[in-house]
Amino acid sequence: MTEQETQKEPASKPLTARLAPIIGIVAPTTLVTALLLYFGYLSTQARFKYFGADLDLINLTTTDLLFYGSEAVFVAVVVLALAVLFGAGVYLVGKWFVSEPRRDAAVGWTSLALLYLGLLLLVGALVGMVTGVTLTRRPIETPLALMLSALMLRYSLWLWQARDADREKPLWMPPPEAVDLIRGVLLVLLIAGLFWTCALASSLYGRSRAVGMVEELRSYPGVLLYTQDAIHSTPLGVSYTDLGKKQSYRHRYHGLRLLAESDGRLFLVPVRWSPTTSRVLVIQNSSDIRLQLIPPQKSHVRR
Template sequence: MIDAGTEPEPGGFPRWLPAWAAAIGPVTLISAVLFYFGYVSSRAQYEYFGVDVDVIGLGTRDYIMRSPQPLLVPLLTLTLLGAGGLLVHLLLHRRVLAVLASPSVSDVVRTRRAHQARRITRAAITLGAFLLTSGIALLFAYETLQEWPAYALVTPALLICGASLVAYAWRFADLITAAAPASEAPAPVDADPAPGLRRSARFLVYLLLVTAIFWATATVAQLTGRGLAREVAADPERLPRVILDTRERLYLRNGIVEETQLPNAEHQEFRYRYRRLRLLVIGEDRMLLVPDVWSASNSTIIVPIDESMRMQFQFQNDAP
């Protein structure tokens, strides 16, 4: 007996396959986005210590697990802006659209309110176009302003604000047209000489908005990664303390890490011991160690996880 859920369709595929495909698509997209922002944040964080993140050997899961922190501020910001925009839309709907659509309101009042709404819409489009133009001007001025610290945040912020205003003003103008009195309604859409051009313009504005949001979020992720690195450098005590034994001398010249020569003994393969080291991060087959005091002359030590090194992790100085 064949289960109805697995019975093949005429094309030869089980009936549940399209549903699974529809679910897998968004999950894959979300995972890719989380991976990207986790990677951007980690790259900025470990560049502070002079390490290319690709050297560490972190996996996809590691980057996804590191993404919530750099995404926290952008997500909260977008949520608050979305809530504020929804409140503004509800207010305009009650003050404008509800009046235009109400049969109990005279045509004179509805016409006057439609004129006022269109003036506000034109003002919003003008302001949005100005912000968009300013953001695009900053894009073309990249060679001159690329050293400006706020460039990577101000430019996408202008594009986001401008594109949002223009997109919403266009949408609100459509709602006004649909609710306005017949005497105030413009020519039908079929009479528009370039409806395809208008749709293309709206698509480009939406695409610009999504791209600017992605750019701003990536910038925040970079700043978050650099901020995490500075916090670690300012307080290395939060990192695990490591004692490292090696067979060969490391020739560290920073004056912070303490080197001790181990006594010769039978079956003793390790000759040098190093203290005042901290575990920065552990990858698939290697560890990255840093001195427990930050200095511009410090270097990050890459230690393979094999028999060539011997490590001890010390307890914290916090008695139970």
């Protein structure tokens, strides 16, 4: 047998090197743009749904969705970065944990505890997916359980393998093919849970922004609407004044704020908005109307 044949097999490639061919299939800019559009759509849909306006009716442009997407993804990026830092710290603690043979028993029990906890979370996620029943009755609980179960099961497997790596008496390990299959399945569960969690978080963020907008409506520029024809059944909280027949735009409406403008239409809401009694006023932005904008009494600065 030659010297080359007796050499050990080369070490496995890093994760980034193994994922490079997969990442190369989709250009990073295309992926980022698609994610911004998707999460922007979900966030904006939840935001306008709070006001009772369907996003398909508003028909925002792609640029608007990208803008809302960047707003929604910004918080997610910060949380994800912090999660990566936390994961790196957990990984370093695990490396220290398995470096000393005297801690083998503790490592083994920790691995088993993570295994059982991960399986319990996985069962809970599957129950939530099938029945919709969760402990807190919040929809985000199911994808979070799915994501955390994949992380715990993967960390449990890694601890067991790392404990066995430098020991004279190897522990029982499943066949390499089974280990690769488990890794692949856990990666799929992790990506699915992460994507699902981000989607629900975008919707929750959009709704929270809508609630924030309602609280800040008084600090937005006011809208005085003048029309040639009277508007029947105006929303509650909107003041109406008839200026007389001599006026071309004789009907004046006060107490409105601009929610959105798209496709030549104005979506106006009363300043005293209530989700139970208020409605969105949709006006065609044409020569039949006139608008006057009133500066807010206090400057609006979002913090």
